[in-house]
Amino acid sequence: MTSVAFSAFAAVPARQSIAMMPAFSPRPVALMKSPYPAVAISRKSALRRNLISPQKHRLAKPEPAAIITSGGIKGFFARLWETCENTHRTAADFVKKLKSARVLKPGPALAYCHTNRLPNIRQRNALEPPMTALKRAEKGARSVAAVCQIALAATLILAPASASGTEPVSKVDWVNPYIGTAGSPQAGSEYGGTMPFVGPPFATTNWTAQTRQNKISQASYAYEDSTISGFIGTHQPAIWMGDYGYFTVVPEVGPLKVSPEDRSFRFRHGDEHATPYGYSVKLGDGTTEQVFAEMTATDHCGYFRFTYRGQAEGHVFVEAARPGVAGDARIGGTASPESEISGSNTDRMDAHLSNVSLPNFRGYFLARFRRPPRASGVLENGKTLTQNTASGSDGIGAYATFDTVENPVVEMKICQSFISTDSARLSLAAEMPDWDFERTAAATRDSWNRQLDAVSIEGASDEQMHIFYSAMFHSLLYPKLFSENGKYYSAFDDKVHDGTSYTAFSTWDV
Secondary structure (H helix, E strand, C coil), X not given: CCCCCCCCCCCCCCXXXXXXXXXXXXXXXXXXXXXXXXXXEEHHHHHXXXXXXXXXXXXXXXXXXXXXXXXXXXXXXXXXXXXXXXXXXXXXXXXXXXXXXXXXXXXXXXXXXXXXXXXXXXXXXXXXXXXXXXXXXHHHHXXXXXXXXXXXXXXXXXXXXXXXXXXXXXXXHHCCCCCCECCCHHHCCCECCCCCCECCCCCCCEEEEECCCCXXXXXXXXXXXXXXXXXXXXXXXXXXCCCECCEEEEEECCCCCCCHHHHCEECCHHHEEEECCEEEEEEECCCCEEEEEEEEECCCEEEEEEEECCCCEEEEEEECCCCCCCEEEEECCCCXXXXXXXXXXXXXXXXXXXXXXXXCCCEEEEEEECCCCCEEEEEECCEECCCCEEEEECCCEEEEEEECXXXXXXXXXXXXXXXXXXXXXXXXXXXXXXXXXXXXXXXXXHHXXXXXXXXXXXXXXXXXXXXXXXXXXXXXXXXXXXXXXXXXXXXXXXXXXXXXXXXXXXXXXX
């Protein structure tokens, strides 16, 4: 490997289906190519190898850390590194100079300096011979004795790597979310009832592009489809069961359209990039790109960034329930009256399995936009209503319209609850306190690596690595967290209780 490159997602592909997401870097810039091999290490590993000072950098939480190159750095970066005086100094001046040189995207970042001297020779335990410790230290020095080129890959935005010849840098990069996403046995051997979910492990709500209507025995996404009708926040534990408490986010251009058939965009898999912590796709009419859609997610919330291409205005429509199911929607809110929409539905597709009545069951959503819309409203059966609320009938949703000539980007955060709209608002404040798309994606990426790092494999081929970590990814989707803000709704008595709860203990659809 002769160069190192990262996008905000830092996903390094082994094939196009899990390609990098350069679009997450609005203005990607290139770092000087290094002739030295490189390896990504965690902050914890950096502490263990004496690359950083534990006194100055306490591990409050795991973070993506540095790229360590075995060898020196010459030229421009070597001159910047003159401010590094010793092994344990934070190179604040280096970071500042990188920012001033427009190599580093503005934002928090760390860089560490390390000399080529051997790390401290310490015996792992009293039984380890001193010579073994010395050999281990020398081996570590050869692999990590270096200067630190960059830090916090989720913040330092570099030119995207090519889709070939680049090895994954962490366990989550081995995950192929497309495995198992064929829509039927006739579509091929990949018929597994899975979807390319975005969200952390055991998330309450998983997000996926929606190519089909969600229903029993059918997943919302099928790889062989060529149109996308929106992005659904789903809780479907298995295609043999059904969805519940779902809702769909739809970017739109032109006149507002409600039905999935009318509002669908065409897309190509070559313009679609999926990881467990983020997704992006170009949407259009088959010849022209009209919307570039990006999403990432936390346990209860989704974060969307829509870029409207060549459009005077763009809409965001939130469908409260699938066609044929009653829902409700409202524009306005208490925290951000001009920029909030909310709604709910009572749909439980698995209710056909029993005659149990749950009058208090409801899936709620709360959405907030980064900037106030030019117009907003509610729809019922495809018609715009004059009032701010609609409920009790089919085809209900809420929309917001934005001027997209001078500012083509619309950002939206949307959270789900099984307790109330106010509980969804609390989750929004707790899980997405600021408008930082890259930081949210990086945190979700870290959450996957913390789980996947529990297993390391030696001697496996690339194909075996993809198969194993993709299967592990699927196994870590369930059970799903079913509590929020210290409370949870229970279908056993149709009431809300204090505590933590999980659901969707599927034992075969993983």
